[in-house]
Structures are given as structure tokens and as C-alpha cells.
Amino acid sequence: MSKPNNILDSSIEFLKGVGPVRAELLKKELGLHTFRDLLLHFPFRYIDKTSFNKTTEPAADGDMVQYMGKITDIETIDGKGSQKRLSAEFSDGYGSVELVWFQRINWIEEYLEEGLEYIVYGRLKKYGGKKSIVHPEVEKVTQDSLQKLTTLFPVYSTTEKLNARNLHSRAISNLTRTLTEQLKPGDIPDFIPDYLMEKLRLRSFGEAVLTIHYPKNEAERIQAENRIKFNELFLLQLRLLYNRQLRKRKIRGIAFEQIGQKFNDFFHKKLQFELTEAQKRVVKELRRDMGSGIQMNRLLQGDVGSGKTIVALLCMLIAIDNGCQACLMAPTEILAYQHFQSITKMTDGLGIQVGFLTGSVKGKVRKELLFALEQGNIHILVGTHALLEKPVKYARLGLAITDEQHRFGVQQRARLWTKAMEHPPHILVMTATPIPRTLSMTLYGDLDVSVIDELPPGRKSIRTIHSFESKRPKLTEFLRTEIGRGRQVYVVYPLIEESETLDLKNLQDGYEQILHHFPRPDYQISVVHGRMKPQDKEFEMNRFKKGITHILVSTTVIEVGVDVPNASVMVIENAERFGLSQLHQLRGRVGRGAEQSYCILMSGNKLSNEARERIQTMVRTNNGFEIAEVDLKLRGPGDIEGIRQSGMLDLKMANLVTDTQILQTSRQACMAILEEDPELNLLKNKRLKAYLEKNKHLFLSWGRIS
Ligand code: ADP
Ligand code: MG
Numbered sequence: 001m002s003k004p005n006n007i008l009d010s011s012i013e014f015l016k017g018v019g020p021v022r023a024e025l026l027k028k029e030l031g032l033h034t035f036r037d038l039l040l041h042f043p044f045r046y047i048d049k050t051s052f053n054k055t056t057e058p059a060a061d062g063d064m065v066q067y068m069g070k071i072t073d074i075e076t077i078d079g080k081g082s083q084k085r086l087s088a089e090f091s092d093g094y095g096s097v098e099l100v101w102f103q104r105i106n107w108i109e110e111y112l113e114e115g116l117e118y119i120v121y122g123r124l125k126k127y128g129g130k131k132s133i134v135h136p137e138v139e140k141v142t143q144d145s146l147q148k149l150t151t152l153f154p155v156y157s158t159t160e161k162l163n164a165r166n167l168h169s170r171a172i173s174n175l176t177r178t179l180t181e182q183l184k185p186g187d188i189p190d191f192i193p194d195y196l197m198e199k200l201r202l203r204s205f206g207e208a209v210l211t212i213h214y215p216k217n218e219a220e221r222i223q224a225e226n227r228i229k230f231n232e233l234f235l236l237q238l239r240l241l242y243n244r245q246l247r248k249r250k251i252r253g254i255a256f257e258q259i260g261q262k263f264n265d266f267f268h269k270k271l272q273f274e275l276t277e278a279q280k281r282v283v284k285e286l287r288r289d290m291g292s293g294i295q296m297n298r299l300l301q302g303d304v305g306s307g308k309t310i311v312a313l314l315c316m317l318i319a320i321d322n323g324c325q326a327c328l329m330a331p332t333e334i335l336a337y338q339h340f341q342s343i344t345k346m347t348d349g350l351g352i353q354v355g356f357l358t359g360s361v362k363g364k365v366r367k368e369l370l371f372a373l374e375q376g377n378i379h380i381l382v383g384t385h386a387l388l389e390k391p392v393k394y395a396r397l398g399l400a401i402t403d404e405q406h407r408f409g410v411q412q413r414a415r416l417w418t419k420a421m422e423h424p425p426h427i428l429v430m431t432a433t434p435i436p437r438t439l440s441m442t443l444y445g446d447l448d449v450s451v452i453d454e455l456p457p458g459r460k461s462i463r464t465i466h467s468f469e470s471k472r473p474k475l476t477e478f479l480r481t482e483i484g485r486g487r488q489v490y491v492v493y494p495l496i497e498e499s500e501t502l503d504l505k506n507l508q509d510g511y512e513q514i515l516h517h518f519p520r521p522d523y524q525i526s527v528v529h530g531r532m533k534p535q536d537k538e539f540e541m542n543r544f545k546k547g548i549t550h551i552l553v554s555t556t557v558i559e560v561g562v563d564v565p566n567a568s569v570m571v572i573e574n575a576e577r578f579g580l581s582q583l584h585q586l587r588g589r590v591g592r593g594a595e596q597s598y599c600i601l602m603s604g605n606k607l608s609n610e611a612r613e614r615i616q617t618m619v620r621t622n623n624g625f626e627i628a629e630v631d632l633k634l635r636g637p638g639d640i641e642g643i644r645q646s647g648m649l650d651l652k653m654a655n656l657v658t659d660t661q662i663l664q665t666s667r668q669a670c671m672a673i674l675e676e677d678p679e680l681n682l683l684k685n686k687r688l689k690a691y692l693e694k695n696k697h698l699f700l701s702w703g704r705i706s
Helices: 021-032 035-039 104-112 143-148 158-163 169-182 195-202 204-213 218-250 261-270 276-290 308-321 332-346 363-374 411-417 439-440 469-484 507-517 535-543 579-585 609-620 624-635 662-676 684-693
Strands: 044-048 064-077 085-090 097-103 117-127 128-136 137-140 153-155 297-302 324-329 354-357 380-383 398-400 426-431 448-452 461-467 488-493 524-527 553-554 565-570 598-603
Touching: 021 158, 035 169, 064 097, 064 104, 085 104, 104 137, 117 579, 143 411, 153 169, 169 204, 169 609, 195 662, 204 218, 218 662, 261 308, 261 363, 276 308, 276 426, 276 448, 297 308, 308 324, 308 332, 308 398, 308 426, 332 354, 332 380, 332 535, 354 363, 461 469, 461 609, 469 488, 469 565, 469 598, 507 524, 507 553, 524 535, 535 553, 565 579, 579 598, 579 609, 579 624, 598 609
Parallel strands: 097 128, 297 426, 297 448, 324 380, 324 398, 354 380, 398 426, 461 598, 488 553, 488 565, 524 553, 565 598
Antiparallel strands: 044 153, 064 085, 064 117, 085 097, 117 128, 117 137
16 A cells, blocks of 8 residues: 555554454444544534542532542442442542442453542432442543543544444544544644734644644633634635636626617516616616626525516516527416516517416427427516426527525526526526525625615515414404405415324314305405415416405415515414524515505414524514524524535534634635635645645535526
């Protein structure tokens, strides 16, 4: 075997105490192949064994204790099976405790000697006045064992299999001790350039990595941890930001140079309202992007009801005026159809062909549609993820828009890119789910972002109320009043059918109850859920839209995008079962007209802390950004869409929720470097360049997958 250049590249097999069998296990179970892998297998917590307890000191049953003292008496108690045990009297000069073993008795018997000094660690058991420890860790007092107690003691994650083969956390700590003792900080290369370390007063990465396994105290641990976090977040930013500017330089886009007839006709003749200042600003940003000759990659954030659709349409008209086609992809059939209807209506008389494609468009209709699309006879194609299927080919796709993008998988989004031949289409992704700042700096770090931060005029803010089953009669009364005023009502349930928990109000039950309280012919009710045929859904939605039905009972299929301005009351049943962003989306279905709107969150009396915080947050604020921050805090970033799938967040230590400060510092540092040296050609940045070369595989970019 050839000797590796860097000791860290050595196979883990060659670490003292490992060998071929354990090496195989460590590879399989923990993915640890080299010294480096083991070094970067950080402890997930620590035990503080830096001080000793006294046996006489007050301690509660179950406390972890560490004593130093002598074995004064050893006794084996014979018996059958579990009756057999070894009991040792242990004294530290102040008092004594009993140490008990039921297993490995022979081994312990051999190890313990009366009169010798031991360090004992374990969980204290108090029974009557007697103190004992079952299966304590025991170790003879030597210089070596005392030395180990001068640092915090690391605890490593392992697996069941490793535990069964005696490769438990303690055994792994023996390995990391062996490893860290033979390494010097200089053996661990870092990509951060010296000048930056000096400027930010960072200590060496190698030092931090060695320290993190065996810190002397909490302060040292935190310092080392922050240093490692800095590396992770800085290098993540570097990948994203370098990539973004590379794309901007390299990837050409179709330049939409002119604003033409269709845009102008629509803007001056058809647009029924004045754009808000925020909409105007965003349209300007988008026009500039699309006219620049560089491919646009933009995320449009705007709270529910802020008017993103019209912005999307204006962009599509610009594409058409420049001889291109545009497509708009929505996450549900209902939403896609609604977009199709409103776009058809808004562009009526402009000579624009709008196509509609979902999984349920079949046979001849589908065939003709696809043909027309390929011939360039369809200008705007609206649909669901059916737009991504192979046979869907465009004559000249210039703009691809995804609505409510968080609902799509990453893979699905990637495919939109393949739909244009020579130049990639301009990409616009729209979302009403505000992206917390930390995430827009990381996950979305390579997208440009536009924000519509203003609602169209005349909207009254929605009043949100938390209510309980016992108040249902009052709710019914309230709904009757609102319907009497000509308003319409949504009632949303979390499930379609009776689930395993019988107390759960499901849609069917609920529907019957509502029928009972709102009898025909005075009241008309629509039902919509995910298992209905698309045409039935459409039929019911249309009845509600036209105001024929007063109440729409549904599952969350109406969550996104649905726009019925006259509906002013949203009742969410079992609100505790919904996530925050879902609740916010649902609430966004009301408050679209000039009327005072209401959102009523019905829940059981017993709520988990988290559910209570979600509901309280909803009652407290209408601000989507605030809600998103709480959501991130409650769920952690791992759950936020796309992150896990993206695979680009290789963070062992850093936490996107809590490490905002380090994220900020590292981002600023990174931007400053790229501004001065965009291609990283300067000598002083050669380590950064080397890092990027080495980690091309981590280059999955959000721009690419949007
Ligand atoms: P979202 O951003 O949630 O997708 P929509 O695009 O569905 O919002 O717009 C919500 C409603 O507001 C629609 O009925 C739309 O016609 C209306 N709207 C959009 N912009 C304006 C505006 N500038 N002035 C008045 N109404 C507007
Ligand atoms: Mg929308």
C-alpha cells in the first residue's frame, strides 16, 4: 500500500486499536473510512467528569456520580441466573457505597483488588438509607486515568450493531483519544486563508477540531464549536455565491428586449386596477433581468393575497411580445385550473392562446394540445407537474414560472430546465411561504429575490380566533349571520376518512353536521376533497366561486392559491393538526375582498405545547415572515421543504436556526472576497479555489433546481 500524503487520508484500519474487523464495522455503520472521517465524527454531547463527588455529599436517587476511593470488601453471592451477583464495598474515606454487578462477574472479580484505588462512575441508587451503584464504570487510578479526567468526556453516536460488538461510545472515545494524541493542529489542513483568519481573529481549524473531542471546559468547547461552524457556513456560502456569479457570467439567456403590443394592450386596456408600488417595483426588477441577456433566476416572495399572479402574467406577456412561449406550473389541479381560467379571461381579445394541461387531460385533446404547443400555436401553457412529462415540447420556451414552488419536489423543478433547447428559459419561482432569513442566505443563496411586501389597498386585516368544541353553537350562529350578509364560508378538515382515532372529526362527519345545522334549501353546500374526480372538483369549486353554494367543506386541497373574494370566513377544524405554514396558507384564502374576514381555529381542549404555540402565533400575527420564523424554530430546518432532499447542506455542527450570527459573518466575509477576486485567481485565495475544485460534487445549486 502506498503511503498517503496526509496522515488524515490513512485508512482507519491502521489506527492503533482498530484492525481489519473493526475497520469494516466502522465503515459500514458510521461511514468512517479514514483518520479524517473519525476526526470529523464529533461528539454529540459530553459528560463532565472533571471533578469528584464525595460519598457523603447529598445526592438524589438517579444522579450520576463519580467517586475516587478503595475497594474494601468483595463478595460473590451465588444463586441461579439473575440471582448471582458480585457485590463490592467501596469507600472514599468519607463514607461508602455498594457496587453491584450481575454480568461479567468473572472479569470484574479479576479486575478488582481489595486495597487498590479506583475511580468509579455511575448512576446512584438509593434504597432506604443505603447507596449503591449497579454496573458502574471502574478504572484503576493511574496517571493515565487521572489525565483523562482533565477534560470533558465525549459521547459519540454509535449504532446497535456497534454496541453489540463492543464498539460503544467509550470504545470510540478510546480511538479518538489515540488519534488526537498523535495529531498536531498543523496536520489538519484548512481552506480558510490566513489573511481572513487574522482579520476575523479566528484560531486554527486544526486546533478547534482537536479540541472539540476533548475540551477542558465548556468555554473551550463553545469556542471550538464556533470555529467549526464558521468553516461549515463559510464554505457553504462560498459554494453558493461563487456558483451564482459563475452562472451569471456563463449562462446566456434570451434577451427580452422589447415591451410590445400585447403587454401594452393588456396594461392599458385590460388591467382593472392600479398595481401596488411593490408590484411595480417587482415588475421592473423582472423586466431588467429578462432583458439583460443573462438567464433570470428569481424567487418572488409575496404573502398570500399580495397579487403575484398579475406579476406573473405581465412577465408572460413580455415573453410573448419577444416571440417566446411561457408556462406556469401550479401544484394542484384546482389551482392550475383557476390560473387557467383567470389568465384566459384576462387575456381575452389579445390574440393569445392559453393551453391547459394536467394528468387528466387525455386522448385527442391532449394530442392536439401538445401538437399546437410544439408548433408554437400556444403562447401560454398552464398546468400541474404534467407540464414536466417527456412528450411536452415547446417551440420556444422563454419563461418558466412555478407557483407556490414549495409544494414541488426538487427533482420535479429540475426538469423544467430541460424544456428549452438552445437557451435555458428565464426562471421565476413564486412562493407565499416566506423563507426565513437564514434560509434565504443559504439554501436560496444563489437565487435573486424579489419581495412584494404590500397588500392591494382596501384589505382589512383578518381577525383570527381560537375556539373550542363547547363553543360550537356560537360558531354556528356566527356563520348563519355571515351567510345572511351574503358572505361565503370555508370549512376545512385535516382528513378525508375516519382515522384510527375515533374522536377525530373528519370531513364526512363534519359534512353531515353542517348539513344538519344548515339545511337545504336555505343553505347550499359544496364538498371538495382529494379523492374526487377532477371534473367533479371543478364543478363544485365553480359553484362556490359563482356564489351558488354558501359553504365549501373541504380538505386541504384548497390550501394554496384559491381565490374567491366573497368568501370571508375560514373555519379550520382540528387546527392543532396543521402545520403553521399550512394554517397561514389556509387563512390566506379569506381577506381577499373588502369585507372584514375571519379565521376560526377549532381545536380540542388538550393541546401539546407546540400545537398551542402554533395556534397562538396565528392568533397573534398575520405577518407571514414572523410565522415562518416561528415555524423554523418549532420544526427545525431539517423539516423545511427541500433541505433534506437537496443534499447540499453538509452541516455537521452548524445549525441554520440558531447560528444566524456566524452565518451572517461568514456570508459577509465571503461576499467581500468574491467581490475583490471573483474567479479566485489571487494567490492569497488559492486555498479557496482548491476547496471549490475539490468539492464540485457539492455544487447542486438552487438556481438549477428551481
Ligand atoms: P397571491 O399573491 O396570493 O397569488 P393573487 O395573485 O391571487 O395573490 O391576488 C389576490 C387578489 O388580489 C386577486 O383577486 C387579484 O386580482 C387582486 N389584486 C392583485 N393585485 C391587485 C392590485 N394592485 N389592486 C387590487 N387588487 C389586486
Ligand atoms: Mg397565488
